[in-house]
Amino acid sequence: MGDPEMKLLGLWCSPYSKRVEIALCLKGLAYDYIEEDVQNKSPELLKYNPVHKKVPVLVRDGKPVAESLVILEYIDEMCKDKPSILPEHPYERAMARFWARFIDEKCLPSIWRAFWGPENEQESAGEEARNNLKILEKELKGNKFFGGTSIGYLDIVANFIAYWLDAIQKAAGKEILTKELFPLLSKWKDDFVACKVVKQNLPPWERLVAYYQIRNEAAKAARR
Numbered sequence: 001m002g003d004p005e006m007k008l009l010g011l012w013c014s015p016y017s018k019r020v021e022i023a024l025c026l027k028g029l030a031y032d033y034i035e036e037d038v039q040n041k042s043p044e045l046l047k048y049n050p051v052h053k054k055v056p057v058l059v060r061d062g063k064p065v066a067e068s069l070v071i072l073e074y075i076d077e078m079c080k081d082k083p084s085i086l087p088e089h090p091y092e093r094a095m096a097r098f099w100a101r102f103i104d105e106k107c108l109p110s111i112w113r114a115f116w117g118p119e120n121e122q123e124s125a126g127e128e129a130r131n132n133l134k135i136l137e138k139e140l141k142g143n144k145f146f147g148g149t150s151i152g153y154l155d156i157v158a159n160f161i162a163y164w165l166d167a168i169q170k171a172a173g174k175e176i177l178t179k180e181l182f183p184l185l186s187k188w189k190d191d192f193v194a195c196k197v198v199k200q201n202l203p204p205w206e207r208l209v210a211y212y213q214i215r216n217e218a219a220k221a222a223r224r
């Protein structure tokens, strides 16, 4: 019997979607990719993720799994014959999950607000984002990657900070994360983006910057 059929409902510019693509690539798993239009959601997306109606959704043998962090763990557990994405030790696994939630629940929302929140709150949100990133930077603990010597779960979860944030900064003409303020995180970013498995699963740079420029213009127009 062959491997069960797998498909990913994704979006080219979504860091959540790209987390899953990186993990599938790391594990060497084949899948069909279906690009979603989140402005006009397909019946398939609504059927497979009726709760959140968001990408990514990984469908294996007709069974959907939604939410990128859940999908990453599912991929890791489904494919045990390949090196693990999460750390082996239960305590280290718990810590990786803790920091992943810190990224999704603290770092990313403060970054969104710094760029797209109410104008009079953007500066304080920027400060909050820097504080969160400083806390995260300490978690590198002198390692090349959050996963140690090679990329793992937390590196994949932090993909937005490694790549998307630079595109957003370029489009907006303002910076939260700089080499001067975050030397260790900046080095991590460069090393992460240079990994073959990451590089081949990132959205094209110019297209991403243009996407955020359009988004910024739309946000400005909505405020007028």
Ligand SMILES: N[C@@H](CCC(=O)N[C@@H](CS)C(=O)NCC(=O)O)C(=O)O
Pocket (backbone or CB within 6 Å): 011, 013, 014, 015, 016, 038, 053, 054, 055, 056, 066, 067, 068, 069
């Ligand atoms: N917590 C979710 C977030 C996924 C998410 O926000 N996806 C966005 C694309 S980047 C989406 O599908 N948005 C459609 C919508 O909000 O209606 C995850 O980790 O998978």
